[in-house]
Amino acid sequence: MTLTVALIQHAGLGPSSEVFARIEAGLRRARAGGAKLALLQELHNGPYFCQTEDQAAFANAEPIPGPTTERLSGLAAELSLVIVASLFERRAPGLYHNTAVVFEKDGGLVGSYRKMHIPDDPGFYEKYYFTPGDNGFSPIKTSVGRLGVMVCWDQWYPEAARLMTLAGADILLYPTAIGFDPRDDVSEQQRQKEAWELVQRGHAVANGIPILASNRCGLEPDPSGVTAGIAFWGGSFVCGPQGEWLARAGSDPEVLLTEIDFTRTETVRQIWPFLRDRRIDAYSDLLKRYRD
Numbered sequence: 001m002t003l004t005v006a007l008i009q010h011a012g013l014g015p016s017s018e019v020f021a022r023i024e025a026g027l028r029r030a031r032a033g034g035a036k037l038a039l040l041q042e043l044h045n046g047p048y049f050c051q052t053e054d055q056a057a058f059a060n061a062e063p064i065p066g067p068t069t070e071r072l073s074g075l076a077a078e079l080s081l082v083i084v085a086s087l088f089e090r091r092a093p094g095l096y097h098n099t100a101v102v103f104e105k106d107g108g109l110v111g112s113y114r115k116m117h118i119p120d121d122p123g124f125y126e127k128y129y130f131t132p133g134d135n136g137f138s139p140i141k142t143s144v145g146r147l148g149v150m151v152c153w154d155q156w157y158p159e160a161a162r163l164m165t166l167a168g169a170d171i172l173l174y175p176t177a178i179g180f181d182p183r184d185d186v187s188e189q190q191r192q193k194e195a196w197e198l199v200q201r202g203h204a205v206a207n208g209i210p211i212l213a214s215n216r217c218g219l220e221p222d223p224s225g226v227t228a229g230i231a232f233w234g235g236s237f238v239c240g241p242q243g244e245w246l247a248r249a250g251s252d253p254e255v256l257l258t259e260i261d262f263t264r265t266e267t268v269r270q271i272w273p274f275l276r277d278r279r280i281d282a283y284s285d286l287l288k289r290y291r292d
Contacts, residue, residue: 001261001262001263002259002260002261002262003036003037003144003145003259003260003262004033004034004035004036004037004257004258004259004260005035005036005037005038005039005212005238005257005258005259005260006026006027006029006030006033006035006037006038006039006255006256006257007038007039007212007213007214007236007237007238007247007249007255007256008023008026008027008030008038008039008040008041008044008214008255009041009214009215009216009217009234009236009249009253009254009255009256010022010023010026010041010216010217010253011216011217011218011232011253012041012043012044012046012047012048012216012218012220012232013047013218013220016045016046019044019045019046020045020071022253023040023044023045024075026038026255027075027079027081027083028079029255030081030255030257031079031080031081033255033257034257035081035257036080036081036082036105036144037081037082037083037084037142037144037147038081038082038083038084039084039173039175039212039214040083040084040085040086040175040214041086041175041176041177041214041215041216041236042086042098042151042152042175042176042177042215042216043086043087043088043098043177044085044086044087044175045068045085045087046060047220048177048216048220048230048232049088049129049223050123050124050125050126050128050129051123051124051125051220051222051223051224051227051229051230052125052222052223052224052226053125053128054223057129058090058096058129060088061088061089061090061096062087062088062089062090063089063090063091064087064089064099064101064109064112065109066090068085068087069087069101069103069109072085072101072103073103073107073108073109074107076103076104076105076106076107077105077106077107078107079105080105080106081105082102082103082104082105082142082143082144082147083102083103084100084101084102084103084147084149084173084175085100085101085103085175086098086099086100086101086115086151086152086175087099087101088129089114091131095131096129096130096131097114097115097130097131097133098114098115098118098126098129098130098151098152099112099113099114099115099133099151100112100113100114100115100149100150100151100175102140102142102147102149104142104143105143110140110141110142111140111141111142111147111149112135112140113133113135113138113140113149113150113151114131114132114133114134114135115130115132115133115150115151115152115153115154116132116133116137116150116154116160117132117153117154117156117157117160118130118131118132118153119153122227123181123222123227123229123230126153136163137150137160137163137164137167138164138167139164139167139168139169139170145170145171145262146168146169146170146171147169147170147171147173148161148164148165148167148169148170148171148172148173148209149173149175150164150172150173150174151174151175151176152174152175152176152177152178154174155174155176155196155199155200155203155213156199158202158203158206159286161203161206161207161209162206162207165207165208165209165275166275169209170209170210170262170265171209171210171211171212171260171262172203172204172207172209172210172211172212173211173212173213173214174200174211174212174213174214175214176213176214176215176216176236177215177216177232178196178215178216178232178233179215179216179220179230179231179232179233180192180193180230180231180233181227181228181230181231182219182228182229182230182231183228189233193233193235196235197235197237200213200239201239201243202243204239204240204241204242204243205241205242205243205272206274207241207274207275208241208242208265208268208269208272208274208275209241209265210238210239210240210241210246210260210262210264210265211238211239212237212238213236213237213238214236214256215232215233215234215235215236215249216232216234217232217233217234217249217251217252217253217254218231218232218234218253219231219232220232233251234249234250234251234252234254235248235249235250235251236248236249236254236256237249237256238256238258238260240260240261240264241264241265241268241269242268242272246258246259246260
């Protein structure tokens, strides 16, 4: 079985109507290019507001279902396209999540995933806004396969990728918002980007599974003026079950299209049977924070 996928990489600045117009145009280009599955970037429908701690930003959170999910649902149905998107969810008064939603090609909302690992670093003050997810690592069944959807910071954790794989995911998908501090020198910027690519390709190899990562692009200033902002590097990519590059985007807005051959997962797992050889009797210490 083969599947044509699309990653929509765009800048997040500007009025919400302009940002959504970019997304809609990207989805239409994706479908025209034969895509049956489209992945949007993290917090796709506006700027990355977590550079500062600002109570006013909570006003942009939405219930699910809500206005953004209704618009995406309509596009999924119109284009007959499975869409994965990340947004700022208002679950209850004072309870918010960074949540990925999945729409079937008929427009139905078939599942969601709440970001489990929440960072708190200069420029990425997500713990102020987001409660850690509580719906676990469970693939979402769709007409194009079982989607192991996670979000950004989750992509650094091999445990998360493994659990999605063990639950039967056919593919791992990561909506992402990651970039450079513009003040870092070029060598440091390159090391960070290569590490981001390498760790996810490692998940693909260790689990024998394809991976999609859709990242933001463009410089977003720090609203407080304290830092130089974040230069989101783009670089969205698709890799196969041996970590091989299938498609890579540059640093500018792009609709990245490529084809995935799901039959390779079976073949790769036959020659590299990592799941067979796991010592599940010896891993109990993984449940500890650290072994002193």
